[in-house]
Amino acid sequence: xxxxxxxxxxxxxxxxxxxxxxxxxxxxxxxxxxxxxxxxxxxxxxxxxxxxxxxxxxxxxxxxxxxxxxxxxxxxxxxxxxxxxxxxxx
Amino acid sequence: xxxxxxxxxxxxxxxxxxxxxxxxxxxxxxxxxxxxxxxxxxxxxxxxxxxxxxxxxxxxxxxxxxxxxxxxxxxxxxxxxxxxxxxxxxxxxxxxxxxxxxxxxxxxxxxxxxxxxxxxxxxxxxxxxxxxxxxxxxxxxxxxxxxxxxxxxxxxxxxxxxxxxxxxxxxxxxxxxxxxxxxxxxxxxxxxxxxxxxxxxxxxxxxxxxxxxxxxxxxxxxxxxxxxxxxxxxxxxxxxxxxxxxxxxxxxxxxxxxxxxxxxxxxxxxxxxxxxxxxxxxxxxxxxxxxxxxxxxxxxxxxxxxxxxxxxxxxxxxxxxxxxxxxxxxxxxxxxxxxxxxxxxxxxxxxxxxxxxxxxxxxxxxxxxxxxxxxxxxxxxxxxxxxxxxxxxxxxxxxxxxxxxxxxxx
Numbered sequence: 001x002x003x004x005x006x007x008x009x010x011x012x013x014x015x016x017x018x019x020x021x022x023x024x025x026x027x028x029x030x031x032x033x034x035x036x037x038x039x040x041x042x043x044x045x046x047x048x049x050x051x052x053x054x055x056x057x058x059x060x061x062x063x064x065x066x067x068x069x070x071x072x073x074x075x076x077x078x079x080x081x082x083x084x085x086x087x088x089x090x
Numbered sequence: 091x092x093x094x095x096x097x098x099x100x101x102x103x104x105x106x107x108x109x110x111x112x113x114x115x116x117x118x119x120x121x122x123x124x125x126x127x128x129x130x131x132x133x134x135x136x137x138x139x140x141x142x143x144x145x146x147x148x149x150x151x152x153x154x155x156x157x158x159x160x161x162x163x164x165x166x167x168x169x170x171x172x173x174x175x176x177x178x179x180x181x182x183x184x185x186x187x188x189x190x191x192x193x194x195x196x197x198x199x200x201x202x203x204x205x206x207x208x209x210x211x212x213x214x215x216x217x218x219x220x221x222x223x224x225x226x227x228x229x230x231x232x233x234x235x236x237x238x239x240x241x242x243x244x245x246x247x248x249x250x251x252x253x254x255x256x257x258x259x260x261x262x263x264x265x266x267x268x269x270x271x272x273x274x275x276x277x278x279x280x281x282x283x284x285x286x287x288x289x290x291x292x293x294x295x296x297x298x299x300x301x302x303x304x305x306x307x308x309x310x311x312x313x314x315x316x317x318x319x320x321x322x323x324x325x326x327x328x329x330x331x332x333x334x335x336x337x338x339x340x341x342x343x344x345x346x347x348x349x350x351x352x353x354x355x356x357x358x359x360x361x362x363x364x365x366x367x368x369x370x371x372x373x374x375x376x377x378x379x380x381x382x383x384x385x386x387x388x389x390x391x392x393x394x395x396x397x398x399x400x401x402x403x404x405x406x407x408x409x410x411x412x413x414x415x416x417x418x419x420x421x422x423x424x425x426x427x428x429x430x431x432x433x434x435x436x437x438x439x440x441x442x443x444x445x446x447x448x449x450x451x452x453x454x455x456x457x458x459x460x461x462x463x464x465x466x467x468x469x470x471x472x473x474x475x476x477x478x479x480x481x482x483x484x485x486x487x488x489x490x491x492x493x494x495x496x497x498x499x500x
Contacts, residue, residue: 009283010114045115054375054397055100055117059276064392066378082280085112087119087394088292089221089275090327 003031005081007042014041028058029071031081046083057086092129093153096120096296099398107153109213109293119394120296122153124340131345138311145201145304151340152304153297158208162236164200165304167192169312169460175428175441179448182455186318188309189431189463195232195256196466197225197387197434198330202301203290207233209297210288216240217287221278223271223326223387224253225465230290231262242287244274250386252469270381272392302330306337309460310347317342317349318460320453322444324436325356325365325410326388328395330464335402352460354403356410357443359383359435363412365396369403370410376400384415384473385435387465413442421445422467423477432467440464 005021012019021038025031036043046056051071058065059082065073075081096105100118111120134150141147142157145165149157167190176185193200203226210218219242220230227243234241243257247266258264267274282292290298310317317338325331335354341347358366361383364376376396381389393399403410413421418438425441426432433441444461447453467474483489 010110010112045117048116053117055112055119055394057276057392062273062276064272064276064378067380084276084279085117086392087112087117088279088282088289088295089271089392090291090329090390090394 001026001075001077003075003079003081005031005035006083008083008085010085011042011045011083014045015039025075027069027071027075028060028065028073028081031075032058032071055086057084058082059084092124092126092150093155094123094125097123109215109288111293111295122296122300124151126340126344129344134344135315135346138307145204145301148304148307151307151337152205153300154208154212158212160204160208162194162200162204162233164193164204166308169309170429170431172429175425178424178428179445179453181448181453183448183453183457183459185444186313186458186460187425187429187431187463188305188460190305191431191433191437191463191466195225195228196469197229198302198305198462198464199225199229200233201304202226202298202329203229203233205301206288206290206294206298207237207239209294210239210290211237213288215286215288217242217285219243219278219281219285219287219289220291221245221271221275221289222291223389224249224257224469225387226291227257227262227264228253228469231257231260231264234262235260244278244281246270246274246386250470250472252471256469271390272378275390275392299329299333302333303337303340305330305462306334307341310338310341313458313460315347316458317347318352319457320353320355320408320459322355322357322440322447322459322461324388324440324462324464325358325393325396325399326390326436327393328356328365328397328399330462331356332395332398332402334462335406351406354406354408355443355447356399356403356408357440358410358412359385359388359418359439360412360414361385362389362391364391365393365399366410366412368396369400374400383418383435384470385418385439386470387434387436388439411443411446413439413446417442417445419473419477422473425463426467431463433463434465434467434470435473436465437463437467438473
């Protein structure tokens, strides 16, 4: 399934300036792996030892994946995956 | 000039002093880094004591080259000994209340906003903004008005009416988002990428957070240049809690005060307790929650500084507790009855946890405890509804006597 992954401004140097990337994947983990396959620099910035870094938040159509099944969260047609820093607010 | 750079708290990568808030290498939070190698402690103390009657007396320890102009300077709020509260709690500890409701918009948020807006002006921003649970909205709207800047404040649309009214009055663009605070925060993180605005707690967060250190500095100064043994502070994002620790540590390191880092006790509401839960479970990350509590100003289900708050509580031998809505209401009343201070729900959380510590016997005789009251009771009036009843009488002596026959002796 084709899905749109939105990249935060500060990481766009690693995607050649692209703000969103179209990839294939049935869940969040697969979609991110596909992004990393295309833009290798992103893997280390977003993940550590195969899991998301502790200050990275990922949302599927606005809902934090930690309220769902984490990287196993299924993606449905039309969903958007958004990567955002977790260190805002308060 | 002692402000050096922004530095990642996770991997120590350095960044220039601009509108940046997370590390591009590891997503860790950025923090202001200072070079105080030329600082003379006695000289710094003299500058403080000769300084303004607010937070800018601590300019040496804030991210500015000099003292910024500020028409609405917060700070130097009362620190009061609460002997009757200690008595009611049944402890021989010295209990002190730092009443930070005594700020221009009646919460500690004036401190962080004053610093963030001064930095926004220095960086040339014309519009400021924030994601808020209410108190921050009040402060951003007011300080933006005072500085002549445009502002957008984003809040959950179901916020207490008092907080909405006390924000809109300043002529800000008040935006109620149909969602909880974490939804508001996510939206603002996205908006910060799209608009050239200074979001005080997003892209200006490293500076904003520095404002909370002034609460630690004031505490030390008001205690006669001494440290408390223990502090009890509310935790929402965990920023205030960790920056209190940083403020004490900076002055310890620089020799402005002697002693040890106080024991840190954090306070959350049971209905939104991701940091208390992480502490209890021994986790080094916080599992996000969907908040359900009357303490709306603390209702952050995904706390940015949660991991650091847990670390600081552990390192200082303290803890993080949570109290129920009923305990919050009772604690608001307890503080009001024993000190004359009427706090909002967040203060009820803090005093509720103080009471828990007393009940568990954790407050030793002679121990000096400072509890931080961060907001004003008039902003969360619903929390006091039905906690007492009014005597209603006719305008006659008979009616009064009939009502109080049991209680008044002539």
